[in-house]
Amino acid sequence: MAPRIEIYTTPTCPYCLAAKRLLTQKGTEFEEISVAWDPLGRRRMSQRANGRSTVPQIFIDDKHIGGCDELHALEGEGKLDALLAGGATP
Secondary structure: OOOOEEEEEOOOOHHHHHHHHHHHHOOOOOEEEEOOOOHHHHHHHHHHOOOOOOOOEEEEOOEEEEOHHHHHHHHHOOOHHHHHOOOOOO
16 A cells, blocks of 8 residues: 655745655655645644754655655665555655
């Protein structure tokens, strides 16, 4: 079963675009939650992300992965595919 992926974004964020591009290249479906004009949504995101308020913030099966750098680091370490397949956790 594919994991549930949520990514908090804003429309003009280049890091958001890079993270979404990687997830798309991996063939995964994800829920994009824009917090650009949603202070309550950004506050909720920050609470879930242990106080981090920058975008993107990425969650896989409710586990906080981090931002774009952390997502790409998982890819570089060869751990992202297993995580997206619902296997190993980082």
